[in-house]
Amino acid sequence: MSGALEQFRAETRDWLEENCPASMRTPMPPEEVVWGGRDAEYANPDSKLWLERMAAKGWTCPLWPAEYGGGGLDSARAEVLAGELARIHARPALTSFGISMLGPVLLEYGSHEQRLEHLPKIVRGEIRWCQGYSEPGSGSDLASLNTRAELHGDHYVINGSKIWTSYADKADWIFCLVRTDFEAPKHQGISFILFDMASEGVSTKPIKLISGSSPFCETFFDDVKVPAGNIVGRLNDGWSIAKRLLQHERTMISGFGLAGGQAEGGGASETTVESIAMRYRGDTDKLSDPLLRDRIARFRIDSEAFALTSRRSAEESEGGGPNHISSMLKYYGCELNKRRCELLLEAAGNRALGWEGEGFDADELSLAREWLRSKANSIEGGTAEIQLNVIARRVLDLPDLTGILRGKR
Amino acid sequence: MADSLLLNEEQELLRESARGFCSERAPLSLHRKLRDSRNPDGFDRDLWRQMVELGWAGMAIPETCGGYGFGHTGLGLVLEETGRTLADSPLVATVLLGANAILETGNEAQKAELLPRIVAGELLLAFALDEHIVHDPGRIETAAVPRNGGFVLNGSKTFVLDGHVADRIVVAARIGGGSGDPENIGLFLVDAAAPGLEITRTIMVDGRNCANIVLNDVAVDAGALLGGSAVTPEALDRVLDIARIGLAAEMLGSIEEVFERTLDYLRQREQFGVPIGAFQALQHRAAEMYGEIELGKSLVRAALAALDDPASGATRIARLASAAKAKLSEVFFLVSNEGIQMHGGIGMTDEFDIGFFLKRARVAQQFLGDAGFHRDRYATLHSF
Structure with missing residues (x-):
């Protein structure tokens, strides 16, 4: 291992020693998982501290560019960081669909402005995201989806419903697949769009599962207004992003x-x-x-x-x-x-x-x-x-x- | 830091050259020819000379012992390629088992005398361990009794790979203790021409060449005992684990080949007006096999890398060896059976090659412990 990498390991170890609270080095009960968001709750106050410290270094998303709030680490350093976190059995500071799903596609397909707007908030756990994919009639045949987005001037009006939306009732924003061309073959009329779950016309209803818990929701859109600029990538090219x-x-x-x-x-x-x-x-x-x-x-x-x-x-x-x-x-x-x-x-x-x-x-x-x-x-x-x-x-x-x-x- | 599971450039080149050599000089048609002609050796001596010239006999032997120092991964890659064409050669018996037994348990004099001759292709070996219908290294009953400063060996061995062509046979025999005692096993180098040694070739279903061996008062001198004393159970395990991992690599090559041949057939064979590979019932089974093969490949790569890593402990190697042999045995079973089924009637004909892989699969599964043996050992090694 190179000297620079060894030095990074030593510095990381020191920093973690100083900044990772003792209770964050113990096994995490399910109720203490940190999902972030506007209404974030912290069953353990150390969780909030740990998230803030990690987010300040961009280490909740170590590989993302620093310009978007990430850690800006190369893969070798990210591996060192992961190794050092594992060594002290540190809990993940933040668990989110923004980190695991949306962030990577914004980095690949999003505009600079979209990245600047959304990625830093994901890194810091300020906005909690949910995924608007499946619909009642579109499960495995996802591309048959029917949620419609119609252009009215500078915004879209969205109507339809989603199902199995994990934690929709707790999420702040949604990344959503909508149909924007109603004549094209099914794979070619879909767009990938982002909007605020607090928008007028959005409602959610949790679904009780066989395990007794309700992590999934039905999500309804009734004339929801979304700025046209919220489409990621090209119009009607959402299927490639979706995949x-x-x-x-x-x-x-x-x-x-x-x-x-x-x-x-x-x-x-x-x-x-x-x-x-x-x-x-x-x-x-x-x-x-x-x-x-x-x-x-x-x-x-x-x-x-x-x-x-x-x-x-x-x-x-x-x-x-x-x-x-x-x-x-x-x-x-x-x-x-x-x-x-x-x-x-x-x-x-x-x-x-x-x-x-x-x-x-x-x-x-x-x-x-x-x-x-x-x-x-x-x-x-x-x-x-x-x-x-x-x-x-x-x-x-x-x-x-x-x-x-x-x-x- | 964990060992990388990727091949380096040198290893990639080695594999490419081995693949080219096997497809050109040792294709499956040669395996068929040897079988059909009832070749007395069971392999082509001229081909073996060419393999020796490529350095294959000294692949895993360190340069300090006259070899080429490509490590166990190097030999494993060659075995993977010979597995693809079911190339018959002394690689498994002489190089994987025999040479490693000498390297791991021999004294300096024995290594200096024997290893360079193996590397030069001048010496063929066999490794005689099993005495029962299934692999059971814990139950060795062949006895070695001290006499006149040497030993006298009595007992019988079975499933001895290349036993009929070897110049010397490494015989595992009990110096003391009773059946089931893991201690007190000695490895003896016995000359194939030694009086009292009866060797009977057994022609196996896969054309692989084995022998039954009976030892009637076979006298050897003290220098025949590898290392000059009984081997520790750990040392014997290590020799066997090296061979199990190498065998798993050979099985991986055969598995990849039978899978690719089957996929080709699914793409070409038409029924109901479409290639049968378009049918979901077959696609899903093929996709499941793909996953199993990828998992098997990872175990083989990790086990070979562990053998080449001086920091690997004996337990880690033993666990990986049993995991690899158990998994590859299961996957070879699956893929060889599906290979026949997906080829349909043509797969049942002797004229078609796919059946050779089914036959090799069962012999390879049995050799050095089947999946059940190794799952039991794996559980024991994990204390459950």
Whole structure:
């Protein structure tokens, strides 16, 4: 490692030592995740301090240019920073769809003015974003979407509705796919537009899920006025941006697959599937159920291979963003996380099947809820079947049946 | 800092040259010819001489021992390419198993005598370990009893790769302790012509050449014992793990080849007026295989890199070796079966090549421990 990089590591370590509050180096309970936004709530006051300090250095988005509020780090320094954060088990200072989804496409497709307006607020966690993609009639066939944006002078008037909008009821702004050409083929009449959720005519309604929680909403637009300049990229060219953003989303979701254990195999963490299984089964040195043991071993090997593949994919793209492997990682990562949840449920027997009340501790109750939540992994961000389609067509270069049939008609 | 999983320029060049050589000089048609002609060696000696001239026999042997110092990754890349064309050669038995056993457990004199001859292609080896129908290094019963300053060996070995052509056979035998005792195993270099040694070639389903070996009062002198004493369980594990990882690399090459051949067929074969690869039922299965292969490739790369990293501990290597052998065995099973199914009737014909991969898959899965063996070992290594 070069001297400059070593020096950066030393400085980073010192800075973190001084600036990362002690409580930010402990495991993060779900209610303390920091999403930012106008109405941000901090269950732990240290979270606010930690966010402000990290944001001041641009380190909530270390790779983004400093001119837009980011850290301006090269990939080597960003890796050092990530390593130092991991070393002290620092919590993420900020979790946001602005960081993981919108920011990267604004950097690629947005105008300088749009970047200047939105990126610094994302870095600082001032604006919380939500994603207006799916509609009641447009799930896997996303490009069939019907939300209309009609130009009236210097602004668009938007009418329609979105569904599965994660945290729409808590978000400040939305990045949204709308139809701006009603005659063109479905992929060619879509635009990518940004607007304030506080605009007149926007309303949201949370949806209760099988896990009992309501992270997703129905979102309605009733004559919402949006300045024409809020379109990102070219008019009617929103589909290419939409797909690019999906690659970023899939990369983020594929991270679920890393929950099963790190590449280096790790130590005897208390939260691994095997340690939980041994605790519940009362086994000390070896799992007594040989079939469960074999399934956990297979899961662990796949998790290890998956973590290595994520790393290899990142090395291959050299920080150039998602590549052709991202659909595969999304698919596999989600399947792995579902397998992990199923194994935990099986390992803990009837202790994992409690819904609420006194008979179960908090960890046990979360096993069932997490298992139910995991079923969405292979639906959100493009279903497992859509990922397999993408792999078959884009990566394996297999023929497109729809195209062939259309040609024959 | 973790090892990179990418190949460097030198390694890329090595792989390209190995790929070019295999497709030109050791294509699948040569494997077929050797089988059809019932070749007594099971490989082409002239081809082996050319591989030796390319340095393949000394690929992973350090320069200080007369080799070329390309590391385990270097040898792994060559094996990946020979796996693509199912090239028959002494690479696995002599170079991957035999040479590494000497390198890891031999004393200086043994290394100085034997390794340069291996690099020069003058010496063929076999590694005789298994005694049962499945791989079980914990149950070695062949006995080595001290006599006249040397040893006398008695027992039987099976599934000995290249046992019928080797000049010397590395025999794992028990110097003391009982069956199941991981200690007290010695590795003996036995001359193939030694009195009392009965070698019977067994022609396997994949054309790979194995032998059953019976040792009846085979006398060896004290210098035949590698390292001059019993090997530690860790040292024996390391020799086997190096071979398992190399074998996983060879399996990866075969898997990639059978997958690419199958994809080509899906793009070309038409039924109902369209290429069958346009059907979603086949597309999704192909896409799933792609994911499994990518995961397998990462394990192979990581395991080879770990072998070449002097900082790797024995546990890390053992875990990666078992993960790689278990995963690649499963993936080879999947992809070789799907290869036949997706080719349909033509895949069942001997005239078509795809069946060779199915046959190799099962032999490679069994050799040095199948997926079940390695998942059990992986779980034990992770304390569950």
